[in-house]
Every structure is written in structure tokens, then in C-alpha cells.
Amino acid sequence: MQTHFDLNALARPEISTADEILRKCVHCGFCTATCPTYILTGDERDSPRGRIWMMRDLLGGGDKQTEIKPADVSYHLDRCLTCLSCMTTCPSGVDYMHLVDIGRAEINKKIRRGFADHVIRTLLSITLPFARRFHLALRFARLAKPFSGLLTGRLKAMVNLSPTRLQALDKVGSEDQLYPAETSAGTRVMLLSGCAQRALDPEINASTIRLLNRQGVDVVVRSQASCCGALAHHINAEDAAHKQMEAVCSAWENDIASGQLDAIIVNTSGCGTTLKDYGNLMSRNSRHSETARKISDLTMDISEYLNSKMALPTLAKQNMTIAYHAACSLQHGQKVLQAPRALLVQAGFEVKTPAESHLCCGSAGVYNVLQPELSQQLKERKIRNLNKVGADIICAGNLGCIHQLSDASSPICHTIQILDWAYGGPKPHSLLNGLG
Numbered sequence: 001m002q003t004h005f006d007l008n009a010l011a012r013p014e015i016s017t018a019d020e021i022l023r024k025c026v027h028c029g030f031c032t033a034t035c036p037t038y039i040l041t042g043d044e045r046d047s048p049r050g051r052i053w054m055m056r057d058l059l060g061g062g063d064k065q066t067e068i069k070p071a072d073v074s075y076h077l078d079r080c081l082t083c084l085s086c087m088t089t090c091p092s093g094v095d096y097m098h099l100v101d102i103g104r105a106e107i108n109k110k111i112r113r114g115f116a117d118h119v120i121r122t123l124l125s126i127t128l129p130f131a132r133r134f135h136l137a138l139r140f141a142r143l144a145k146p147f148s149g150l151l152t153g154r155l156k157a158m159v160n161l162s163p164t165r166l167q168a169l170d171k172v173g174s175e176d177q178l179y180p181a182e183t184s185a186g187t188r189v190m191l192l193s194g195c196a197q198r199a200l201d202p203e204i205n206a207s208t209i210r211l212l213n214r215q216g217v218d219v220v221v222r223s224q225a226s227c228c229g230a231l232a233h234h235i236n237a238e239d240a241a242h243k244q245m246e247a248v249c250s251a252w253e254n255d256i257a258s259g260q261l262d263a264i265i266v267n268t269s270g271c272g273t274t275l276k277d278y279g280n281l282m283s284r285n286s287r288h289s290e291t292a293r294k295i296s297d298l299t300m301d302i303s304e305y306l307n308s309k310m311a312l313p314t315l316a317k318q319n320m321t322i323a324y325h326a327a328c329s330l331q332h333g334q335k336v337l338q339a340p341r342a343l344l345v346q347a348g349f350e351v352k353t354p355a356e357s358h359l360c361c362g363s364a365g366v367y368n369v370l371q372p373e374l375s376q377q378l379k380e381r382k383i384r385n386l387n388k389v390g391a392d393i394i395c396a397g398n399l400g401c402i403h404q405l406s407d408a409s410s411p412i413c414h415t416i417q418i419l420d421w422a423y424g425g426p427k428p429h430s431l432l433n434g435l436g
């Protein structure tokens, strides 16, 4: 793609990065075929190619004849799920993920959001990343659930997303803790305890720690590193996101400097994608850039770690089928596609892949709150495809997807819960009614 940035603009590091990315796009349009929003709306401005074009103009690199309204770009960038399916498809290696970060930061400078939009984004950024607050908010939302029919739009989506059954807040992450293996092999990992996940499903961290301990791995958790900043980053609350990223770097820097960590383990793939990008996101932070770079190098999804570093035994056939739902952040963001499937097969399950497995389920961070109509359409489409598989269980490696797809006809849980169960742990809660 041709760009026309002047030298002054190119002196800004983010513009020169954007220029480099934009010039790789050859306008072939392959990405449009796998973009969920383009598939739903058929509008070029809701496709990666259209958004790339609009971002070029917004940043000032377009033809001087064409004027673009920041509000129009904002409308279509807000509708982007950041699912990164376009990056998997693109033959030219266009780095859409970093381009859209630059585009959204520019939008922040150029437009003032409406009052309602501002309030809802603020509300999300001051609750979701804080496990205790979010757990409390979910209690209130559950009280409002019977009246959700009286609500509309984003408020209705928020109330509807609260779970019918709320578990106790996950204790993992409430204080600094070492979870030692009974027979330690001398390997130590750091676990990101998470934020929203601790409020919604404490079993995921418990299963992760049990399975790692059984493999002789000691697990460390630091309470100051709970939220990685991904949620705030997702809604453009960059100041809040950077504060959370700084807190994570501070909390982990001594452990990293000790050289004793084999890996930083993440069991929420949305967070994993962000941690793996810390080196870039914090590159201009004079205090933490080096730690951030090391965090990127050490971060591994739990499935990636188990598959590449542990030698789990191969179990006998379980006579049970699993429909594996590949979260976008895992398959497109981190390019981890085979590890979860391989582990499930090794644990004796028959693994099936639903149709359109490359498409997002519409959860995408807080997309299901901010864009409820598009999210609902994607959710229904995904559930239809999953139901057609007719599996006994659905597995996914990201809490957002698990929550979004909980209306599917098969019970759904995290891949790590199933693996923990297969290797001697308790049966996941979501499977307790029905499966033998």
C-alpha cells in the first residue's frame, strides 16, 4: 500500500512503525474471507483491508485529497474484535495487531466519546481487572438478572453475562504463595493468577497448579501481579493498562532476575497474548522495559508448556469425545493450535474440530458488552457449529470463550480442567450433572 507521510510525521516512532506495517499490505483481500465482522456485515469498512485503509488516512498517510472523519474510523475500529484472524490469513505478514493499537491510540486523541460510552468503559476498567470488585459486581448483577428484560443494549448485555451460579472468589492470587510439588524436580514456574477469571472460575487455577505439581513443578504466585492489563488495553484505557503492566513487572522482577523461573504460565489465552507482547508494549518504559522483554520471552500458555516441556503419560481411550474450541487469542494471537489437541488426545479423548473453527465466538475481552448485537450473532453461529459436533464435552483455553459459549448443548470447561481430571484430579464442576 502506498503511504504519503511527511518527514515530520515519520519522526514519530508510532507513525514510522505504522508506515512499515501499512506498506506490507498489497490489498489482495484474502483477509476479508476470514474476518468475522466482514462475514456478518459485508461492509468493506468492517474488514481488515478497509480498516487498514482507514487507519492510514486517519494517521495522515493517505492521499491528501481524501478526508476521513475520525468518528467514522472509530465506529469501525470499535467493531473490530481484535481476534487477529486476519493475521493468520494474510500472506504478506501485515502486523494488524500493532497497527490497530496505533490506530486506536490516535482515535483516543482525536475524538471525545459520548457520555454513555465513556461511563460504561470506565465502569468496566475499574471493576473487571480487580477480582474482588468484580466478584462483588457480579453479585449485584445477579440480583438484576430477573429484570434484564426491562433493560436494553450494553446494560442488558452486562447483566445477562453474569453467571447464574457464582462460585467463591479464587484464593490463588490473594497473597504471595509458593505451591510446592510433593516430589519436586527442582523446576519452578510463575503463574499469572488473573483477575476476572478468579471471580468467575476458581477451578482453573486449582487444576493448573495440581497438574504442574504432579509433574514435579513448583508454582509461585505473586499477589501484585493479578491483572496483566489486557482488559484495559482492549478498551483503550491505556493509562490504566500501563499501570497494571508496571505492577506486574515490579511484582515479578526479582523472581525473573533470580534466573530460577522455567516459564511464566498463563491459563487465560487473552492474557497470554498480551504478556507475550509486553516487550513491545513497555518498550518505552525506562524502568521496566528490560523486565517486560524477559516476561515476553518466558511466557507460555499452559498447554504449550505441558506439551513441550512435560512428559505426560499416554492414557487409555476414554470413550468420550471433545469438541475443541480454539480461542482466537490462542490460535491467532499466539499461534498455539496443536498443543491443546495433542494433550487431550494423549489423555485418551477423541478430539473433534467444529466447522468455522477459525472464527471468533464474539467474546473478545469485553466486546460482548460493548458490541452486544454483533457479539450475539457470532455467539449463535459458534454455538450452532459446536452443537453440530455433538461431542460429550467442549473445551477451550480462555475463560471469556467458556463463559460466552455456556449455552451450548454440551458442557464446556477449560482444557486444563479436563487434563487435570484425566490425570487424577477432581471432575470439573460443569460436568457434574450428567457425564459418567
Ligand code: SF4
Residues within 6 Å of the ligand: 024, 025, 026, 027, 028, 029, 030, 031, 032, 048, 049, 052, 086, 089, 090, 091, 092, 093, 094
Ligand atoms: S490479506 Fe494482508 S495483504 Fe491482503 S489485504 Fe489483507 S492485510 Fe492486506
Ligand code: SF4
Residues within 6 Å of the ligand: 034, 035, 036, 037, 038, 046, 047, 048, 051, 079, 080, 081, 082, 083, 084, 085, 086, 087, 096
Ligand atoms: S482482528 Fe478480527 S475482526 Fe478485526 S479486522 Fe482482523 S479479522 Fe476482522
